[in-house]
Amino acid sequence: MEQSAGADFQRWRLLLAYDGAAFRGFAPQPEVPTVAGALRQALGRTARMSEGPVITCAGRTDAGVHARGQVVHVDLPPIAYDGVGLARALNRQLAPQVVVVRAEMAPPGFDARRSATGRAYRYLVWNAPAPDPLLAAVSWHVRDPLDLVSMRTASDVLLGTHDFRSFCRHRPGGDGSEPIVRRVTRAQWSVDDSPEVHDVRNGGAEGRLLRFDIAAGSFCHQMVRSLVGALVEVGRGRENAAGLMARLRAVSRHRMPDPAPPGGLCLVSVTYDDGS
């Protein structure tokens, strides 16, 4: 087990879900509530570590972004819990904002970030004249009627391997001149016709809940939100698939539409080579 904190330490793999609105992102920061900060504190208490363990995640999520399938690993000293007991002990401290859906001992060599071969996100757009109070925390309210057909055509442009520099926010210190090549395996819009939406209609309101599913080996910073921001411009008729392709080829963030707000985004799943 590389990166283990000591011979007696055991690597654990945790599956996490969280409400991003309650945190200033995943990565720990002093003095502000973060998912990793909350989890580290709970783990420190449960595993009786004064500092709490270092937490390595499959996909760092920004402030306000939700997760249902985040995977992390941590190295813990021997504890008196099995996976079910550990999850329960952590959930007593963290739920419902953060939930440890499953905890298990990691297989040899497992690294939540490096071993991950794919990530899938979904983005929800509430396309309606009026906002919806019960969807506000998990979706972006767009008032202008969106043309789903042109959004679908434009999304097809993203499939395959491209330099996504135009749609990535530079990490501090970067100048945007490095290629950021990613392989997108899914980029699909659908209409979410769930009972939730029927409730809205039964109540007497109009609206469609649009859902964007995107999967890739990995993503660069703010990539999904930047793509959704551009695709919604397509839906509004201010841009088209050819324009989106030109943006992609320009490898520049110059005059890019604003990224879509974080609350609509959710990390849905992470895949590993062993199929788990």
Next chain:
Amino acid sequence: MEQSAGADFQRWRLLLAYDGAAFRGFAPQPEVPTVAGALRQALGRTARMSEGPVITCAGRTDAGVHARGQVVHVDLPPIAYDGVGLARALNRQLAPQVVVVRAEMAPPGFDARRSATGRAYRYLVWNAPAPDPLLAAVSWHVRDPLDLVSMRTASDVLLGTHDFRSFCRHRPGGDGSEPIVRRVTRAQWSVDDSPEVHDVRNGGAEGRLLRFDIAAGSFCHQMVRSLVGALVEVGRGRENAAGLMARLRAVSRHRMPDPAPPGGLCLVSVTYDDGS
């Protein structure tokens, strides 16, 4: 127009949605945030009334209960807005916690409460080993596996006209000796197989989102939550349809299960004789 505040006043009908978690119930109370309090303040500002109008609603919701189809009426002095403009002016002040989905001048004699002929509520139960952070605000997390078949059988007992005293909280001052007869026209459990739930499963968690739809001419206080509390006991196997019928016939709250928590409940729609 009965109850009008003056000859120049116009009665408006508003369709409301709100996030109950943000309020201490619908009815105005001094010093605490309520839906009617927030709406009254916004209406007072928009219609330039120093006090704000009295707000009459179709169904008073308790603290924490949501709505997607609440209907209210208010009497306003002449204003410079049409319905679309009034809704927009109010939403600028209230959204997303409270949303005026539609505003329109009420037909002659309309009274949001007295003219209503039916109300429909839904209750969501997240039946899973672990809570879900994104469903926590709109559902009740029940860990014990629930038997949907027996819950359905027991729900059928509720259909028709009964004295629902066993399932109603007495209003202050009442002693529970008065019959509370209501006609239930729908009482149905279903499994909500929405993309939301697929996200949970894609993430790697288990769970079912159970949905209870109930409709009646009107409801008494805490009736839906009391019924759901009893029906979940049936799902756990601690009670059955015959026991539920005995409770109904006993017309007493003696040893009733706790009412289900308010966050799972939502007022979905109100019907009026004109079919609107």
